[in-house]
Amino acid sequence: MARIDLKSLAHSYFPDPKSDEDYALRRMEHVWEDGGAYALLGPSGCGKTTLLNIISGLLTPSHGQVLFDGKDVTHLAPEDRNIAQVFQFPVIYDTMTVYENLAFPLRNRGVDEKRVDARVREIAGMLDLTGKLKQKARGLGADEKQTISLGRGLVRDDVSAILFDEPLTVIDPHLKWVLRRKLKEIHNKLRPTMVYVTHDQVEALTFADKVVVMYGGKVVQLGTPQELFENPAHTFVGYFIGSPGMNIMDCKIDDGAAWIDGQRIGLSDRHLDAVSKQSGKIELGIRPEFLTLETGTAAKGADGVEVNIIKVEDLGQYKIATTRFGASEIKVKLGEDEQVIGQSGILRFAPEWTKLYADSQLVA
Amino acid sequence: MNKITNNKAWFLVLPVFFIVAISAIIPLMTVVNYSVQDIFDPQTRFFVGTEWFEQVLGDSRLHDALIRQIIYTLSVLFIEIPLGIAVALTLPRKGWGVSASMVLLALPLLIPWNVVGTIWQIFGRADIGLGGYVINLLGIDYNYSQNPMDAWVTVLVMDVWHWTSLIVLLCYAGLRSIPDAYYQAAKIDGASRWAVFRFIQLPKMQSVLVIGVLLRFMDSFMIYTEPFVLTGGGPGNATTFLSQFLTRMAVGQFDLGPAAAFSLVYFLIILLVCWVFYTVVMNAGKREEQ
Ligand SMILES: Nc1ncnc2c1ncn2[C@@H]1O[C@H](COP(=O)(O)OP(=O)(O)O)[C@@H](O)[C@H]1O
Numbered sequence: 001m002a003r004i005d006l007k008s009l010a011h012s013y014f015p016d017p018k019s020d021e022d023y024a025l026r027r028m029e030h031v032w033e034d035g036g037a038y039a040l041l042g043p044s045g046c047g048k049t050t051l052l053n054i055i056s057g058l059l060t061p062s063h064g065q066v067l068f069d070g071k072d073v074t075h076l077a078p079e080d081r082n083i084a085q086v087f088q089f090p091v092i093y094d095t096m097t098v099y100e101n102l103a104f105p106l107r108n109r110g111v112d113e114k115r116v117d118a119r120v121r122e123i124a125g126m127l128d129l130t131g132k133l134k135q136k137a138r139g140l141g142a143d144e145k146q147t148i149s150l151g152r153g154l155v156r157d158d159v160s161a162i163l164f165d166e167p168l169t170v171i172d173p174h175l176k177w178v179l180r181r182k183l184k185e186i187h188n189k190l191r192p193t194m195v196y197v198t199h200d201q202v203e204a205l206t207f208a209d210k211v212v213v214m215y216g217g218k219v220v221q222l223g224t225p226q227e228l229f230e231n232p233a234h235t236f237v238g239y240f241i242g243s244p245g246m247n248i249m250d251c252k253i254d255d256g257a258a259w260i261d262g263q264r265i266g267l268s269d270r271h272l273d274a275v276s277k278q279s280g281k282i283e284l285g286i287r288p289e290f291l292t293l294e295t296g297t298a299a300k301g302a303d304g305v306e307v308n309i310i311k312v313e314d315l316g317q318y319k320i321a322t323t324r325f326g327a328s329e330i331k332v333k334l335g336e337d338e339q340v341i342g343q344s345g346i347l348r349f350a351p352e353w354t355k356l357y358a359d360s361q362l363v364a
Numbered sequence: 365m366n367k368i369t370n371n372k373a374w375f376l377v378l379p380v381f382f383i384v385a386i387s388a389i390i391p392l393m394t395v396v397n398y399s400v401q402d403i404f405d406p407q408t409r410f411f412v413g414t415e416w417f418e419q420v421l422g423d424s425r426l427h428d429a430l431i432r433q434i435i436y437t438l439s440v441l442f443i444e445i446p447l448g449i450a451v452a453l454t455l456p457r458k459g460w461g462v463s464a465s466m467v468l469l470a471l472p473l474l475i476p477w478n479v480v481g482t483i484w485q486i487f488g489r490a491d492i493g494l495g496g497y498v499i500n501l502l503g504i505d506y507n508y509s510q511n512p513m514d515a516w517v518t519v520l521v522m523d524v525w526h527w528t529s530l531i532v533l534l535c536y537a538g539l540r541s542i543p544d545a546y547y548q549a550a551k552i553d554g555a556s557r558w559a560v561f562r563f564i565q566l567p568k569m570q571s572v573l574v575i576g577v578l579l580r581f582m583d584s585f586m587i588y589t590e591p592f593v594l595t596g597g598g599p600g601n602a603t604t605f606l607s608q609f610l611t612r613m614a615v616g617q618f619d620l621g622p623a624a625a626f627s628l629v630y631f632l633i634i635l636l637v638c639w640v641f642y643t644v645v646m647n648a649g650k651r652e653e654q
């Protein structure tokens with residue numbers, strides 16, 4: 001277990017990177033606290049695997065340092081870093097039994113056989129592999145193979161950190177849920193530092209205390225699931241977290257308010273103060289949860305933005321209304337017994353949940 | 365189960381049957397025909413039963429050729445298979461080196477057998493051949509047409525030069541099919557270089573190696589052209605292998621009966637060895653899965 005510091009870390013796969021575009025990871029400072037359960041969330045190609053491989057030592061970063069508990073390990077090989085990593089697709093040693101597969105990382109490090117046996121049986125018990133220990137790994141299904149890969153990642157109890165790179169991609173939904181709970185349990189019991197890469201927000205939010213969101217080779221936000229929901233630091237976080245994601249619209253600031261397609265949206269002084277110092281593209285964001293839609297008689301004379309209602313989907317627990325004004329399409333989340341009457345309505349923006357972004361970064 | 369019986373299907377098999385008959389069965393039957401008769405001319409023939417077989421199987425010159433053949437084939441396999449694997453492991457995995465080494469490796473495979481023999485015949489000569497001349501310069505008395513040991517070494521080196529590439533290419537294909545994640549996982553698991561070979565690379569090469577061993581066994585067991593061109597089977601009979609022995613019997617002495625009988629025995633040996641080898645390896649694979 002260790003605290004992991006990334007010091008002005010950057011990586012490019014090209015020998016002489018020129019522009020920012022050539023970097024798979026843009027310069028970052030980041031700390032993974034000892035014993036934290038982190039989810040690393042981001043779209044495909046944003047550099048998650050690159051970052052993980054740098055932490056584990058499979059890749060040497062082109063700039064910056066990796067510190068484990070303050071010790072510089074940037075140029076150490078994975079076997080000298082004492083770290084475990086589980087990959088997206090199962091890696092098993094075909095000719096070995098399940099038992100030998102699980103014992104492999106321990107035996108390679110000269111752990112004595114009694115300890116190996118105890119650890120292998122404990123992990124096998126946790127992952128429901130006990131009955132299969134004597135089987136050859138070759139004939140097993142993809143689910144079981146990936147469970148073995150997971151087991152090899154968990155079998156050493158002295159590692160600095162365990163890295164999971166989308167480990168449950170090939171696993172069916174039910175088992176996925178079970179395994180995620182197991183990982184959470186293991187974390188609660190042993191408190192290893194865990195980094196769990198995924199592009200599935202539900203997975204990230206259930207597994208982790210802290211979520212790190214990456215976008216375009218950068219960490220755009222680190223926070224608890226609630227912080228990410230309430231205060232997205234980047235338009236991508238707003239859009240990526242939550243379902244449906246945040247509504248994000250281009251806007252102009254004028255006359256003490258935001259203007260979208262000629263409609264006025266009131267802002268607080270806090271907003272106006274912050275945005276006055278900004279140049280660049282200004283966007284307004286608000287989550288569907290924080291919008292109210294008035295229809296029918298309630299809409300008459302109400303203060304707000306006039307919208308057309310395009311459709312209303314009933315999702316059981318709640319409803320999603322899709323509304324439009326000008327070129328903007330806005331989704332609104334409604335309670336299950338809120339009624340929508342007619343084709344048009346008035347949309348109200350809760351000022352405290354209205355966010356302003358300049359060049360995609362949160363300003364207020 | 366209700367199986368649909370449709371005898372018309374047999375008609376569809378007929379063309380294949382004809383082709384196989386003409387290309388394999390009929391010629392083979394001719395040989396069988398010769399092996400059980402003593403034929404002087406088309407009108408004068410006697411059925412001799414197993415006499416030719418007995419004569420051939422008891423022939424001590426044949427025993428010697430067979431022993432030479434076995435030693436030769438085993439040497440070929442024991443040199444070419446490990447060497448091929450070793451070379452495949454050292455080949456580059458990306459960059460311009462890949463195509464360069466592929467071309468270089470494929471070259472010997474593209475040269476006709478008799479040309480290979482000729483190349484080495486000249487190359488190994490002490491008077492005009494570069495190889496032979498250099499070896500003699502080094503103070504080693506080397507002459508493949510006089511010294512049986514030298515002849516053996518030359519024939520073996522020639523075969524290694526000619527065919528190791530095949531094993532290399534097969535193994536390389538097997539190695540290339542291993543995803544990077546396997547090597548990465550092995551590093552994380554702290555596996556030694558040997559463990560990576562033993563548990564990742566070798567298992568992935570297994571199926572291509574089976575093919576490689578079979579091909580090299582069959583080919584080297586039937587080797588004819590190269591030693592014929594290089595040494596003519598000499599000095600003495602030192603490099604007379606089975607094919608050449610057979611050819612001498614059939615074409616040189618025109619003993620068609622014994623030659624036919626021996627051809628069949630020869631054919632059966634190869635068939636048997638291949639079958640046993642294949643079955644053993646495949647069963648080993650299956651047993652592992654259980
Ligand atoms: N071995 C590599 N060589 C060159 N570019 C790479 C390599 N691996 C990844 N990349 C590039 O780096 C970027 C980040 O990739 P990756 O870390 O795999 O993203 P993720 O895991 O988030 O999907 C991508 O643009 C990808 O094309």
Ligand SMILES: [Mg+2]
Pocket residue numbers: 048049050165
């Ligand atoms: Mg990835």
